[in-house]
Amino acid sequence: xxxxxxxxxxxxxxxxxxxxxxxxxxxxxxxxxxxxxxxxxxxxxxxxxxxxxxxxxxxxxxxxxxxxxxxxxxxxxxxxxxxxxxxxxxxxxxxxxxxxxxxxxxxxxxxxxxxxxxxxxxxxxxxxxxxxxxxxxxxxxxxxxxxxxxxxxxxxxxxxxxxxxxxxxxxxxxxxxxxxxxxxxxxxxxxxxxxxxxxxxx
Numbered sequence: 361x362x363x364x365x366x367x368x369x370x371x372x373x374x375x376x377x378x379x380x381x382x383x384x385x386x387x388x389x390x391x392x393x394x395x396x397x398x399x400x401x402x403x404x405x406x407x408x409x410x411x412x413x414x415x416x417x418x419x420x421x422x423x424x425x426x427x428x429x430x431x432x433x434x435x436x437x438x439x440x441x442x443x444x445x446x447x448x449x450x451x452x453x454x455x456x457x458x459x460x461x462x463x464x465x466x467x468x469x470x471x472x473x474x475x476x477x478x479x480x481x482x483x484x485x486x487x488x489x490x491x492x493x494x495x496x497x498x499x500x501x502x503x504x505x506x507x508x509x510x511x512x513x514x515x516x517x518x519x520x521x522x523x524x525x526x527x528x529x530x531x532x533x534x535x536x537x538x539x540x541x542x543x544x545x546x547x548x549x550x551x552x553x554x555x556x557x558x559x560x561x562x
Contacts, residue, residue: 384417385406408443436463477511
C-alpha cells in the first residue's frame with residue numbers, strides 16, 4: 361500500500377498498538393475513491409471505525425487509556441463523536457481500579473427526554489479527560505471542551521490516538537490549559553493544503 365506522503369514519527373506506546381491501529385485504519389485512495397469534506401480527492405484517510413470496532417483492539421486501547429488517565433489522578437473521561445465515544449466505552453470497561461466514569465458530549469441538546477448536552481454519570485466536582493481518536497486543527501476538541509465547560513465541568517487533559525502534526529490542535533488545547541497525550545504523531549513530507557485529516561492529492 362503506497363502512503364509515501366506520511367511519516368510515522370513518534371510512538372509513545374511500547375506494545376506496538378499504535379502501529380496496529382494505524383495499519384488497520386489506513387485506507388488508500390488507490391484502492392477506492394476517497395473524497396475529503398471539501399469535495400476534493402485524497403490519497404489516503406484513516407477510517408478509525410475499523411480498529412475501534414475490533415474487540416481485541418478496543419480492549420487493549422481501553423486498558424492503556426485507563427492506565428494513563430488513572431496515572432494523572434483523574435477518574436472520568438468524556439468523548440465527542442463516534443471516535444471519542446468508542447474510546448470512552450473501551451476505557452470505562454478497562455481492567456483495574458478505580459473504575460472510571462464516562463460521558464458522551466452531544467452536538468446539541470435533544471428536544472425531548474432529559475434534554476442534556478452531556479450524557480452519563482460524570483461528576484462536576486471531578487476533573488475530566490477529553491478523548492478523541494484524531495487531533496488535527498483542534499476544532500472538534502475545542503467545541504467539546506467548551507461544551508463541557510459550559511456545563512460546569514473542569515477539563516484538564518486531552519488524549520488522542522493519532523495527532524496530525526501539520527495541524528495546530530495541540531497548541532490550541534495547551535493554550536486552554538490542557539495537557540495533551542497521544543499514541544502516535546503523524547507528519548507529512550509536504551505541506552497539507554486540505555482541511556481534512558487526510559493528504560490532498562496534488
